[in-house]
Amino acid sequence: MARENKQTKETIAAGAKDVKYELRLYVAGKTPKSVLALNNLKKYCEEYLKDDYRIEVIDLLVHPQLAEGDQILAIPTLVRRVPVPVRKITGDLSSKEKVLVGLDIRPIKH
Numbered sequence: 001m002a003r004e005n006k007q008t009k010e011t012i013a014a015g016a017k018d019v020k021y022e023l024r025l026y027v028a029g030k031t032p033k034s035v036l037a038l039n040n041l042k043k044y045c046e047e048y049l050k051d052d053y054r055i056e057v058i059d060l061l062v063h064p065q066l067a068e069g070d071q072i073l074a075i076p077t078l079v080r081r082v083p084v085p086v087r088k089i090t091g092d093l094s095s096k097e098k099v100l101v102g103l104d105i106r107p108i109k110h
Contacts, residue, residue: 012042012055020052021045021103022082028075029061033092037076040093048105078102 025041027034038057045053058066060075070079070088080087080103089102100106 012057019054020083021049021080022054022056023103024056024058024070024079024081026058026060026067026070026072026075026077026079029059034076036092036094037078040096040099041078044093044096044099044105048100080104 023041023045025038027037038055041055045055060067060072070077070086072079074090076090076092078089078093078099087102087104089099093099
């Protein structure tokens, strides 16, 4: 059973155990849109959150019951669970501005 969970729920942790951002990305298989959403999310996190994030990828084709907890109606959907309040963004996350505003991330000023 643990093996099945490992294949269907992937966790990407950048830093320490206590992170400022806990994100869940709900997908349905490895579709081009789902892969693009994950790649975009990783890119934004590496650029703006450094080591303060954890991403959990949940494949709803394998675990459809997990969609109910976060009230997932469309995929891919990104859910920011921490910090509160919970926020959701749907789509392939290709709009950097939409993602940063949606997650309430303020770009670092140089």
